[in-house]
Amino acid sequence: MPEFRVFLNDLPGNDFNTIFGSLLPRFKEKLSEQMKSKYGASATLPCFFNGVPGSFYGRLFARESLHLIHSSYSLMWLSQVPRGLEGNKGNIYMARSSPPKVLRAYYEQFQRDFSTFLECRGQELVVGGRMVLTLLGRRSDDPSSKECCYIWELLAIALNEMVSEGLIEEEKLDSFNIPQYTPSPKEVRLEVQKQGSFSIDCLEVSEVNWNVFDADFDRNVVSKDGGYNLARCMRAVAEPLLINHYGEEMMDEVFKRYRAQLATCMSKEKPAFVNVIISLKRIT
Amino acid sequence: MPEFRVFLNDLPGNDFNTIFGSLLPRFKEKLSEQMKSKYGASATLPCFFNGVPGSFYGRLFARESLHLIHSSYSLMWLSQVPRGLEGNKGNIYMARSSPPKVLRAYYEQFQRDFSTFLECRGQELVVGGRMVLTLLGRRSDDPSSKECCYIWELLAIALNEMVSEGLIEEEKLDSFNIPQYTPSPKEVRLEVQKQGSFSIDCLEVSEVNWNVFDADFDRNVVSKDGGYNLARCMRAVAEPLLINHYGEEMMDEVFKRYRAQLATCMSKEKPAFVNVIISLKRIT
Numbered sequence: 076m077p078e079f080r081v082f083l084n085d086l087p088g089n090d091f092n093t094i095f096g097s098l099l100p101r102f103k104e105k106l107s108e109q110m111k112s113k114y115g116a117s118a119t120l121p122c123f124f125n126g127v128p129g130s131f132y133g134r135l136f137a138r139e140s141l142h143l144i145h146s147s148y149s150l151m152w153l154s155q156v157p158r159g160l161e162g163n164k165g166n167i168y169m170a171r172s173s174p175p176k177v178l179r180a181y182y183e184q185f186q187r188d189f190s191t192f193l194e195c196r197g198q199e200l201v202v203g204g205r206m207v208l209t210l211l212g213r214r215s216d217d218p219s220s221k222e223c224c225y226i227w228e229l230l231a232i233a234l235n236e237m238v239s240e241g242l243i244e245e246e247k248l249d250s251f252n253i254p255q256y257t258p259s260p261k262e263v264r265l266e267v268q269k270q271g272s273f274s275i276d277c278l279e280v281s282e283v284n285w286n287v288f289d290a291d292f293d294r295n296v297v298s299k300d301g302g303y304n305l306a307r308c309m310r311a312v313a314e315p316l317l318i319n320h321y322g323e324e325m326m327d328e329v330f331k332r333y334r335a336q337l338a339t340c341m342s343k344e345k346p347a348f349v350n351v352i353i354s355l356k357r358i359t
Numbered sequence: 360m361p362e363f364r365v366f367l368n369d370l371p372g373n374d375f376n377t378i379f380g381s382l383l384p385r386f387k388e389k390l391s392e393q394m395k396s397k398y399g400a401s402a403t404l405p406c407f408f409n410g411v412p413g414s415f416y417g418r419l420f421a422r423e424s425l426h427l428i429h430s431s432y433s434l435m436w437l438s439q440v441p442r443g444l445e446g447n448k449g450n451i452y453m454a455r456s457s458p459p460k461v462l463r464a465y466y467e468q469f470q471r472d473f474s475t476f477l478e479c480r481g482q483e484l485v486v487g488g489r490m491v492l493t494l495l496g497r498r499s500d501d502p503s504s505k506e507c508c509y510i511w512e513l514l515a516i517a518l519n520e521m522v523s524e525g526l527i528e529e530e531k532l533d534s535f536n537i538p539q540y541t542p543s544p545k546e547v548r549l550e551v552q553k554q555g556s557f558s559i560d561c562l563e564v565s566e567v568n569w570n571v572f573d574a575d576f577d578r579n580v581v582s583k584d585g586g587y588n589l590a591r592c593m594r595a596v597a598e599p600l601l602i603n604h605y606g607e608e609m610m611d612e613v614f615k616r617y618r619a620q621l622a623t624c625m626s627k628e629k630p631a632f633v634n635v636i637i638s639l640k641r642i643t
Binding site for chain 2: 087095125
């Protein structure tokens with residue numbers, strides 16, 4: 076029976092204690108039961124788990140020490156807010172009203188970050204090793220396209236409301252930008268080709284409806300939800316960034332308004348997140 | 360420049376968040392500065408750190424994946440309180456008044472645990488790889504010897520006081536035993552030889568005075584300390600076990616009394632902890 080080593084990476088500020096103390100034991104128990112039902116009662120779990128704290132925009136593992144790398148829903152996060160976003164007035168991300176230099180600054184930050192990621196992982200993977208990445212993206216060539224920016228535009232509307240009511244200073248809003256970039260399949264392909272460590276096995280796009288209840292549940296439940304679930308998800312994602320900038324005491328109000336925006340939007344249209352999925356093989 | 364992988368193991372309940380978020384960054388920064396002062400400003404840190412949650416009385420790492428194992432001040436902890444300690448009345452550990460079957464139960468638990476440890480690490484280490492272990496031990500052949508048991512006997516005195524004053528039920532004291540075993544060099548050697556994966560490079564004993572101020576500081580400070588420092592150290596070590604059994608609200612009183620016992624003892628004699636240090640090489 077081969078043995079597997081699994082390395083779980085996240086930023087050092089992530090709550091590894093909960094992963095180690097609660098999620099991992101449950102996962103291992105389940106896995107162990109599956110092993111025993113397949114290979115008999117004496118089967119042992121041939122899996123060893125490690126936590127790896129650090130930014131994936133730097134080296135994390137020893138040279139040629141990994142056979143498979145998987146990153147899910149993390150790589151759209153940039154290493155930092157791009158420089159040169161002055162003039163992105165009233166926006167908190169790329170938007171149709173963003174000046175071209177803002178779109179350029181975001182794209183260039185993505186290029187630097189993604190190529191650093193490919194460079195680092197290329198060193199860590201054995202030749203012939205595989206890497207599967209899923210990241211939030213878009214189909215369109217336009218980086219300010221609604222399919223990727225709408226979710227942040229609605230948050231910007233909520234924040235702008237609060238500015239106009241004097242709850243948030245205008246300057247605070249103007250100096251806040253989300254450190255994210257949701258690339259098109261074409262942009263992902265281009266960076267992979269430029270960087271040169273990997274060949275592309277497969278590059279696909281998939282969609283996930285904003286409304287997670289969409290297909291599975293009663294329509295009545297969906298309409299009653301009124302953006303509650305998505306607002307909660309987005310709060311988990313965005314709150315750490317927002318708290319840093321606007322302070323904790325603003326958060327309930329921000330997300331109450333954001334939820335209302337999401338509900339209105341979801342009652343009129345059927346927006347979806349676009350995922351870009353790429354499977355790579357290390358060639359050099 | 361070779362690259363190093365460092366795996367930091369502790370039980371899953373340990374606070375890995377503090378290690379990852381605070382201790383490790385400081386350590387890496389210091390190491391990085393040393394690298395740069397030795398190899399120039401462009402030198403990078405060739406060290407990758409991982410956290411490994413789990414008991415070392417089971418497998419933690421893949422087969423033949425490690426070159427050096429170091430365990431410091433952990434291996435005297437048993438995997439569990441030995442069974443069959445009934446009749447260890449008034450004691451919380453091995454003591455001169457413990458029945459022989461109690462001493463035997465402790466020793467047998469140590470033998471099982473230490474040989475499991477050797478077995479697991481033997482599988483994980485490459486042939487020729489080294490292992491250095493430091494554990495609390497004793498020189499004497501007598502497992503109830505004062506040199507290793509005194510520190511717990513003084514805690515037992517404090518607890519017995521509280522029983523006699525009706526603050527703790529007698530039954531609670533009688534059902535509490537410390538899951539530790541401090542072996543002699545001879546006992547360590549015997550398990551290593553029986554298990555068979557390792558040859559012994561070196562086996563030494565060293566002493567550390569209970570009073571950490573002993574050599575470094577003013578005698579006046581030492582006498583004023585009145586057991587404060589050691590009581591704090593022992594509280595960090597023993598409190599998690601004691602809380603589980605006696606409840607949190609007892610702790611201040613227990614350690615106030617324990618400190619008084621330690622102070623009296625240290626004012627009259629010069630007790631020391633005995634460390635057993637062994638360096639091993641994997642041979643098969």
